[in-house]
Amino acid sequence: MFQAIDQIFVNLLRGFLGHLPEPIRPWAGLVISLGAILGTFGLLFGLTTVCERKAIARMQNRLGPNRVGPYGFLQFIADGIKSLTKEDIVPRSADKVVHFIAPLALLVPVVLTYLVLPFGRNMVVLDLDAGLLFYFAAGASTELAVFMAGWSSRNKYSLLGAMRAIAQMLSYELPFILSTIGVVMVTGSLSTVRIVEAQGPGDGWLAHWNVFTPWGFAAFFLFLIAAFAEANRSPFDLPEGESEIVAGYFLEYSGFKFALFFMAEYLGMFSSSALAVTLFLGGWTAPVSFLGFVPSWLWFFLKLGVLMALFIWVRGTTPRLRMDQLMDFAWKFMLPLALFLIPVVVLWDRVGRGWVGWVLCGPIVAAAYVWLGRALVGRRRIQLRTYRYASG
Amino acid sequence: MMVTQRSSDEWDRPAPVAGSYAFVVGDDPEDPGSLLEVSMGPQHPSTHGVFRMDVVLDGETVVKLKPVFGYLHRNHEKIAENISYLGSMPYTDRLDYFCSLTNNWAYALAVEKLAGISVPERAEYLRVILSELTRLQNHVCLAGFLAQDMGASGTPLMYGFREREKILDLFESLTGARMMCNYMRFGGCRCDTPPGWLDEARAVVDSFPRFLHEFENLLSSNEILMSRTQGIGVLGKDLAVGAGITGPCLRAAGVDYDIRKVDGYGIYPRFQFRVPLGEHGDTYDRYMMRILEMHESLGILKQALDGIPEGPIIDPKAKLRGFRPKAGESYGRIEAPKGELGFYLISDGSPSPYRYRVRPPSLVNLTVLEDLCVGHNVADTVIILGSIDIVLGEVDR
Amino acid sequence: MLGSGIIKGLAETGRNFVGSYFDPERMTTVEYPEQRLAPKENTRQFPFLVFDGEAALAGLRCVACQICEKECPPQCIYIEKSREKKPDHLGKPQFHPAIFDIDISVCMSCQICVEVCPFDAIKMDTEFELSTSDRFGGLLMHKDLLARPNSHFLKVHPTDAGVIDARRAEERARLEAKARLDSEAKAKEAPPAA
Numbered sequence: 007m008f009q010a011i012d013q014i015f016v017n018l019l020r021g022f023l024g025h026l027p028e029p030i031r032p033w034a035g036l037v038i039s040l041g042a043i044l045g046t047f048g049l050l051f052g053l054t055t056v057c058e059r060k061a062i063a064r065m066q067n068r069l070g071p072n073r074v075g076p077y078g079f080l081q082f083i084a085d086g087i088k089s090l091t092k093e094d095i096v097p098r099s100a101d102k103v104v105h106f107i108a109p110l111a112l113l114v115p116v117v118l119t120y121l122v123l124p125f126g127r128n129m130v131v132l133d134l135d136a137g138l139l140f141y142f143a144a145g146a147s148t149e150l151a152v153f154m155a156g157w158s159s160r161n162k163y164s165l166l167g168a169m170r171a172i173a174q175m176l177s178y179e180l181p182f183i184l185s186t187i188g189v190v191m192v193t194g195s196l197s198t199v200r201i202v203e204a205q206g207p208g209d210g211w212l213a214h215w216n217v218f219t220p221w222g223f224a225a226f227f228l229f230l231i232a233a234f235a236e237a238n239r240s241p242f243d244l245p246e247g248e249s250e251i252v253a254g255y256f257l258e259y260s261g262f263k264f265a266l267f268f269m270a271e272y273l274g275m276f277s278s279s280a281l282a283v284t285l286f287l288g289g290w291t292a293p294v295s296f297l298g299f300v301p302s303w304l305w306f307f308l309k310l311g312v313l314m315a316l317f318i319w320v321r322g323t324t325p326r327l328r329m330d331q332l333m334d335f336a337w338k339f340m341l342p343l344a345l346f347l348i349p350v351v352v353l354w355d356r357v358g359r360g361w362v363g364w365v366l367c368g369p370i371v372a373a374a375y376v377w378l379g380r381a382l383v384g385r386r387r388i389q390l391r392t393y394r395y396a397s398g
Numbered sequence: 399m400m401v402t403q404r405s406s407d408e409w410d411r412p413a414p415v416a417g418s419y420a421f422v423v424g425d426d427p428e429d430p431g432s433l434l435e436v437s438m439g440p441q442h443p444s445t446h447g448v449f450r451m452d453v454v455l456d457g458e459t460v461v462k463l464k465p466v467f468g469y470l471h472r473n474h475e476k477i478a479e480n481i482s483y484l485g486s487m488p489y490t491d492r493l494d495y496f497c498s499l500t501n502n503w504a505y506a507l508a509v510e511k512l513a514g515i516s517v518p519e520r521a522e523y524l525r526v527i528l529s530e531l532t533r534l535q536n537h538v539c540l541a542g543f544l545a546q547d548m549g550a551s552g553t554p555l556m557y558g559f560r561e562r563e564k565i566l567d568l569f570e571s572l573t574g575a576r577m578m579c580n581y582m583r584f585g586g587c588r589c590d591t592p593p594g595w596l597d598e599a600r601a602v603v604d605s606f607p608r609f610l611h612e613f614e615n616l617l618s619s620n621e622i623l624m625s626r627t628q629g630i631g632v633l634g635k636d637l638a639v640g641a642g643i644t645g646p647c648l649r650a651a652g653v654d655y656d657i658r659k660v661d662g663y664g665i666y667p668r669f670q671f672r673v674p675l676g677e678h679g680d681t682y683d684r685y686m687m688r689i690l691e692m693h694e695s696l697g698i699l700k701q702a703l704d705g706i707p708e709g710p711i712i713d714p715k716a717k718l719r720g721f722r723p724k725a726g727e728s729y730g731r732i733e734a735p736k737g738e739l740g741f742y743l744i745s746d747g748s749p750s751p752y753r754y755r756v757r758p759p760s761l762v763n764l765t766v767l768e769d770l771c772v773g774h775n776v777a778d779t780v781i782i783l784g785s786i787d788i789v790l791g792e793v794d795r
Numbered sequence: 796m797l798g799s800g801i802i803k804g805l806a807e808t809g810r811n812f813v814g815s816y817f818d819p820e821r822m823t824t825v826e827y828p829e830q831r832l833a834p835k836e837n838t839r840q841f842p843f844l845v846f847d848g849e850a851a852l853a854g855l856r857c858v859a860c861q862i863c864e865k866e867c868p869p870q871c872i873y874i875e876k877s878r879e880k881k882p883d884h885l886g887k888p889q890f891h892p893a894i895f896d897i898d899i900s901v902c903m904s905c906q907i908c909v910e911v912c913p914f915d916a917i918k919m920d921t922e923f924e925l926s927t928s929d930r931f932g933g934l935l936m937h938k939d940l941l942a943r944p945n946s947h948f949l950k951v952h953p954t955d956a957g958v959i960d961a962r963r964a965e966e967r968a969r970l971e972a973k974a975r976l977d978s979e980a981k982a983k984e985a986p987p988a989a
Contacts, residue, residue: 061812062551062552064811064812064815064816065553065809065811065812065815066552066553066557066811067556067557067560067815067822067823067824068556068822068824069822069824162434162436163436166434166436166458166776240549240550240551241549241622244777247549247777248443248549249443249444249546249547249548249549249780250444250549250776250777250780251776252442252443319805319808319809319812320805321551322551322553322808322812323553323616323801323804323805323807323808324550324620324622324801324804325545325549325550325617325620325622325623325626326548326549326550326622326626326777327622327625327626328625328626328775328777328778329458330775331625331626375797379797379798380797383625383797386625386628387628387629388621388624388625388628389624389628390619390624391677391678391682391683391686393674393675393676393677393686393690394674394675394677395672395674395675396654396656396659396672396673396674396675481868482866484866484907485866485868485907486868487905487907488868488903489868491905492903553808557811560821560823563823564823567835570835570838571835571836571837574835574837574838574906574919575838578903578904578905580905580906580907588910589837592836592837605820612807615803615806615807616804616807616808617804619799619800620803620804621797621798621800621801622801623800624800718910719862719866719911
């Protein structure tokens with residue numbers, strides 16, 4: 007029974023493909039899977055935008071969208087219709103071809119990254135041996151599209167935004183990838199499916215999620231911070247910082263092209279959160295074995311939802327960093343810490359993965375965090391201040 | 399379709415009108431095209447109105463900056479010289495439209511000095527209460543806008559607006575309007591408080607510290623805010639005094655100058671309050687000055703709400719119509735939330751002033767913008783501008 | 796430092812998120828067309844002309860003295876006097892406005908016309924939903940659009956209107972008493988003459 011629910015989508019696809027002639031089956035499978043991914047995450051994108059607006063509104067003690075549909079949840083349809091019917095304006099001096107291609111060039115690699123993400127047991131489109139590498143390769147090519155957009159618009163703000171985006175995404179690519187090395191080392195595989203299976207409860211009752219290790223905890227947060235930066239989300243939304251450079255690289259886009267940028271940004275956010283779930287939060291595995299009856303895909307989307315909530319929560323709270331601070335943070339804090347975690351992983355693996363590892367590795371990681379953080383803050387002489395009052 | 403590489407001077411943009419660009423950029427023969435001129439404003443999300451900054455950037459570092467304003471000029475001073483003294487009162491609301499009541503007070507003070515009108519006790523108390531409430535709502539908005547300029551998704555701004563809403567409700571139930579209050583008259587105030595208004599004001603004042611606590615939790619110790627503002631836009635003591643900066647910006651530079659203490663206008667000498675002083679003169683100090691001043695304002699409000707006496711609200715001798723002060727001149731100034739707001743009037747005995755001049759704190763504080771911004775990042779210019787706290791209605795008049 | 800400030804901020808927004816569902820004091824938003832704020836008595840939007848009795852244009856209190864026209868800071872009032880006089884509520888013959896226009900696209904709701912009016916004829920309305928598709932003609936109010944009965948004034952500003960009504964009643968009573976005294980005196984004088 008539980009098995010059937012768990013595998014319902016896999017069996018549906020297999021059953022449907024059974025009716026097709028043999029030669030086109032793999033292609034049809036790919037197309038159907040892609041369609042399902044686009045449909046699911048497209049819907050999730052719409053719902054997330056509404057949830058984000060409502061959640062941030064509540065954090066700000068406002069009501070948020072509540073007019074279209076039940077509790078305003080159909081707002082995204084209205085927004086979609088609006089952006090579809092809007093006039094598509096291309097600046098006169100823009101490089102029209104590049105301007106047209108850029109949003110597509112951003113969306114395609116983002117969608118490609120979904121191919122290697124396991125959404126549930128047996129629910130992965132391509133189980134590549136080097137799935138993680140494929141993910142990073144596809145994810146990194148979004149930078150080109152961002153620069154295409156900024157450059158082709160012939161707008162100074164767009165250019166500034168594109169320059170910022172390139173610098174930021176390249177810099178954060180390093181901690182983004184380096185923080186996952188520990189996971190690869192411990193699992194001994196680059197395949198996302200293997201990584202998830204290695205984190206499952208196995209024979210015991212408790213799951214071995216990577217986040218429940220000292221190095222994994224630190225790496226998870228490094229990965230998340232880098233994911234924030236890769237997705238251009240607050241507090242790293244400098245490329246589109248609306249108070250400084252208006253909207254950054256997609257300033258000159260309107261109508262549906264703007265919607266594509268918006269969608270690609272959210273899909274990128276989903277995909278990096280999904281990777282965080284896969285690498286650190288045990289993918290589709292249940293945290294304890296007696297909860298194993300809950301379908302695996304439901305676990306995956308639950309964890310994804312939690313990470314989305316975190317993204318939204320942080321966006322509602324923090325101001326934006328400045329470019330040089332952003333760079334400092336990437337190169338002087340995150341990169342050393344990510345590099346430092348690699349020997350810690352070795353130590354964790356050698357001394358055994360139990361409480362001895364915790365006692366040894368925990369303080370080391372904490373000390374590294376405090377030391378690097380102090381150095382970062384101290385270099386800029388940032389401190390809490392006390393104030394005096396005029397006498398009399 | 400063929401795409402050809404075009405050089406930058408082939409951009410088919412209209413030829414610049416003479417004088418519309420502040421600097422000629424890119425004609426340095428040694429280093430062509432290394433600088434980028436960006437016109438921030440007049441339509442820009444962070445310029446606090448229709449204000450333009452002509453910024454020359456080297457990468458993202460500001461090399462030159464020229465503030466351009468006047469887009470909101472509406473001839474305030476000349477209009478005032480052609481209508482009655484009373485007729486200018488509603489126009490003063492529209493100077494600094496966040497703080498109409500302090501504008502009213504400054505103008506009323508100037509006319510009262512000119513004509514030698516006294517103000518009854520209750521009206522003086524009401525003026526203090528209203529101007530401190532104005533200060534509160536101006537400062538919460540400023541802190542919110544500043545955080546918004548830093549990209550805080552509007553959360554601090556909405557907290558500020560939530561509290562401001564309560565204060566504006568108070569203004570509405572007393573004066574009839576939320577922003578354009580037009581409440582002070584020469585020799586007092588226009589109407590007495592409706593029943594229960596003072597209790598409502600007390601409730602607002604009592605619940606305000608809770609908000610301030612929230613605000614400080616959210617922002618004051620936030621690492622991102624601190625690293626964005628500390629050491630940014632340092633305004634030295636000498637420059638501040640030399641340029642005539644007033645208000646929180648001056649006090650953030652460490653100069654003890656508060657007109658409430660210096661002049662002791664109205665009945666301010668009766669109240670106990672302290673003047674917070676900064677040390678570094680940077681953006682963080684300017685932000686903290688506002689937060690600390692709000693604490694002091696709450697203290698003044700408590701004292702004033704406890705001490706307000708019964709009595710007439712306006713000097714019975716003050717005339718509403720046909721007001722003709724005898725020939726002379728006067729300068730009335732108060733500590734507006736943004737700095738020293740002064741009205742200079744010359745009367746020739748006719749029903750309208752011969753000369754009417756406003757000394758707007760926003761404009762004078764804006765003059766140091768370039769000194770503060772040069773050498774900083776383009777992202778910093780936005781928050782430096784935000785921390786100066788300008789309102790374009792007052793800058794352009 | 797080291798992230799504690801950001802965590803404090805996150806806790807604050809989290810508290811506000813939860814609090815917004817339970818603490819009505821946090822939510823100042825009013826969903827406008829369905830819900831409205833309680834009207835405040837002192838609220839002022841745009842001026843209207845008070846009339847007594849049933850007929851709007853016949854009962855206007857305005858005597859076309861043009862003080863408001865002169866005092867109006869943005870000069871948005873235009874008045875033309877009538878040629879003939881009409882008795883007012885005290886029976887005294889007075890002019891009345893042949894034309895009384897207020898351009899409320901120019902009016903800045905400052906209430907100075909109300910303050911200077913010696914006849915309590917112009918008052919501030921609280922209505923603000925005045926949008927129109929015609930920007931110029933639609934916002935130019937003639938006297939038939941501006942006239943509102945005294946009952947409307949009593950509704951929007953009860954305190955103010957009550958004071959004014961009492962004063963007007965008193966004036967009328969005094970006048971009637973004086974008239975009665977006059978007629979009695981006349982009656983006393985009359986018999987010897989007859």
